[in-house]
Amino acid sequence: DAKTTQPPSMDCAEGRAANLPCNHSTISGNEYVYWYRQIHSQGPQYIIHGLKNNETNEMASLIITEDRKSSTLILPHATLRDTAVYYCIDLAGGTSYGKLTFGQGTILTVHP
Amino acid sequence: NAGVTQTPKFRILKIGQSMTLQCTQDMNHNYMYWYRQDPGMGLKLIYYSVGAGITDKGEVPNGYNVSRSTTEDFPLRLELAAPSQTSVYFCASSYSNRNRYSNQPQHFGDGTRLSIL
Numbered sequence: 001d002a003k004t005t006q007p008p009s010m011d012c013a014e015g016r017a018a019n020l021p022c023n024h025s026t027i028s029g030n031e032y033v034y035w036y037r038q039i040h041s042q043g044p045q046y047i048i049h050g051l052k053n054n055e056t057n058e059m060a061s062l063i064i065t066e067d068r069k070s071s072t073l074i075l076p077h078a079t080l081r082d083t084a085v086y087y088c089i090d091l092a093g094g095t096s097y098g099k100l101t102f103g104q105g106t107i108l109t110v111h112p
Numbered sequence: 113n114a115g116v117t118q119t120p121k122f123r124i125l126k127i128g129q130s131m132t133l134q135c136t137q138d139m140n141h142n143y144m145y146w147y148r149q150d151p152g153m154g155l156k157l158i159y160y161s162v163g164a165g166i167t168d169k170g171e172v173p174n175g176y177n178v179s180r181s182t183t184e185d186f187p188l189r190l191e192l193a194a195p196s197q198t199s200v201y202f203c204a205s206s207y208s209n210r211n212r213y214s215n216q217p218q219h220f221g222d223g224t225r226l227s228i229l
Contacts, residue, residue, distance in 0.1 A: 042222060049217060100204075105154075
């Protein structure tokens with residue numbers, strides 16, 4: 001079972017920032033926070049990951065609280081193509097084989 | 113780079129038939145994985161491999177077999193297809209340098225949609 005909790009759905013207007021929250025109540029010290037998304041009928045797509053510090057890449061920004069119990073994925077300028085199911089995952093680094101366990105995720109709908 | 117390529121994209125099988133789902137990656141990743149995703153559900157790990165010649169079971173391996181003779185290829189074999197194996201199958205790969213405090217993301221193919229009738 002997934003160890004993270006996310007709201008089941010969110011809406012966002014096109015061009016606005018989408019802020020997707022996640023709770024990581026049982027995250028351990030060697031586990032990274034990962035975000036993936038799955039657009040309908042496609043394979044999961046990696047977005048971003050981090051351990052303690054906030055991270056930014058060409059797709060999104062990741063904010064991790066100091067106690068690491070929650071994170072927020074930020075899509076700065078959402079487009080219609082960002083409509084997807086978004087998953088946050090706690091994943092151990094290094095020697096584990098990194099099995100992904102997706103929970104129910106958040107269905108993000110971007111509307112015009 | 114093509115990334116992770118899966119073939120075929122769609123397939124319909126009759127009960128009892130066998131087939132091989134192909135997966136190849138051109139990123140020189142050492143880890144490869146097979147997942148299945150049933151409608152409205154999350155991913156379930158079938159098998160994984162940490163390098164050529166090494167494979168291990170995931171959480172739902174029954175009815176499947178794998179091999180990893182090269183770094184690039186990780187085929188999944190269904191020997192006696194059953195209706196319960198109707199699903200979307202995803203192959204993924206990642207690189208691990210076995211450093212306790214680092215990890216790299218998994219990259220997925222577009223999936224094979226398999227129906228068994």
